[in-house]
Amino acid sequence: MTTEPRPGSVAIIITTYNHAIFLEAAVRSALGQSVPADEIIVVDDGSTDHPEHVTAGFAAIRSIRQPNAGLSAARNTGWRAATSEFVVFLDADDRLLPDALALNLQRLSAVPEAGLSYGGYLHVDAVAGPRHVAEFLPAADGYSALLRRNLIGMHAAVMYRRTCLAEIGGFEEGLAACEDYDVYLRIALRFPIVYGPEPLAEYWHHRGNMSRDSAMMLRHVLTVLRRQRPTAQHLAVMRAYREGVVSRKRHYVMAWCLELLEGIRSRSIDSSLFRQGASLARQAPLTVLGTPLRAVRYLGVSYVARRRRRTPVSAPP
Numbered sequence: 001m002t003t004e005p006r007p008g009s010v011a012i013i014i015t016t017y018n019h020a021i022f023l024e025a026a027v028r029s030a031l032g033q034s035v036p037a038d039e040i041i042v043v044d045d046g047s048t049d050h051p052e053h054v055t056a057g058f059a060a061i062r063s064i065r066q067p068n069a070g071l072s073a074a075r076n077t078g079w080r081a082a083t084s085e086f087v088v089f090l091d092a093d094d095r096l097l098p099d100a101l102a103l104n105l106q107r108l109s110a111v112p113e114a115g116l117s118y119g120g121y122l123h124v125d126a127v128a129g130p131r132h133v134a135e136f137l138p139a140a141d142g143y144s145a146l147l148r149r150n151l152i153g154m155h156a157a158v159m160y161r162r163t164c165l166a167e168i169g170g171f172e173e174g175l176a177a178c179e180d181y182d183v184y185l186r187i188a189l190r191f192p193i194v195y196g197p198e199p200l201a202e203y204w205h206h207r208g209n210m211s212r213d214s215a216m217m218l219r220h221v222l223t224v225l226r227r228q229r230p231t232a233q234h235l236a237v238m239r240a241y242r243e244g245v246v247s248r249k250r251h252y253v254m255a256w257c258l259e260l261l262e263g264i265r266s267r268s269i270d271s272s273l274f275r276q277g278a279s280l281a282r283q284a285p286l287t288v289l290g291t292p293l294r295a296v297r298y299l300g301v302s303y304v305a306r307r308r309r310r311t312p313v314s315a316p317p
Contacts, residue, residue: 007085008109010087010159013043015090015091016042016045016051019091020047023051029090031060036101039084044063044065045074072179085161086160088158089156095156095201097122120198120199123202138195145240147228149247153203175220177211177221178217178223185228214259215283217252218283249283249284249287250291256276
């Protein structure tokens with residue numbers, strides 16, 4: 001006999017793969033919620049850096065270890081092991097802000113038919129430390145809006161209704177990246193999405209981020225979008241689909257180009273950027289040809305803006 005979850009109960013699923021150095025901070029951010037989580041589950045996806053040494057110091061944490069199977073499989077393991085009504089996923093190298101659960105719970109409780117709620121987030125440089133608020137983008141028309149762009153941005157800022165996640169089958173384990181975007185689209189096809197602009201999480205940037213491989217990210221996001229093409233045709237939203245393909249090509253080619261230009265400026269180019277460039281040229285040849293000038297222009301505008309922020313403003317006469 002299946003026990004119904006307590007109304008309003010929340011599980012936080014922390015996935016880790018060789019990120020034990022960040023894990024304690026992630027766990028503490030989960031424990032530090034203004035509305036406490038009912039379950040905190042750490043899923044170790046076959047790490048070799050002994051995350052169990054970290055989790056052993058927290059009595060409230062439930063740990064699950066599995067052979068390395070990828071992020072999607074680790075998340076599926078976590079939510080299927082949970083018994084709460086709602087689920088939040090936190091990567092070990094990111095952190096939740098104190099009101100993350102409270103604000104998303106409030107929104108989902110107000111709209112019982114909603115499949116997920118999301119909020120804003122902060123960017124944090126793991127080396128330099130400064131934080132800035134990411135632009136918040138509302139998914140006002142649900143599925144079509146998400147086809148045009150991944151408006152949610154950061155997975156830890158999302159709370160799912162667990163029954164809705166189960167209804168769509170969870171995360172696609174054949175995807176090595178962009179599996180969260182795939183879930184957002186599949187949820188949005190069946191359920192309303194609610195949101196608010198308050199920052200709920202910190203997205204930590206470091207050299208081990210998977211998203212730094214722009215070519216790999218583009219390959220997977222295009223796979224996710226192509227799977228949606230028949231649905232987009234059926235729903236007569238092909239314009240949104242085409243805009244999504246173009247915007248993702250521009251986004252990842254621009255990210256690669258900016259990193260390459262920064263490497264040239266600092267005289268320390270990561271050799272993997274050349275491999276990424278070759279792959280991007282195959283996936284989006286016209287975008288690659290048109291991006292360098294835009295990247296240089298973007299850097300110039302950013303430089304001027306930074307100079308202006310540093311320049312004292314004279315008092316009016």
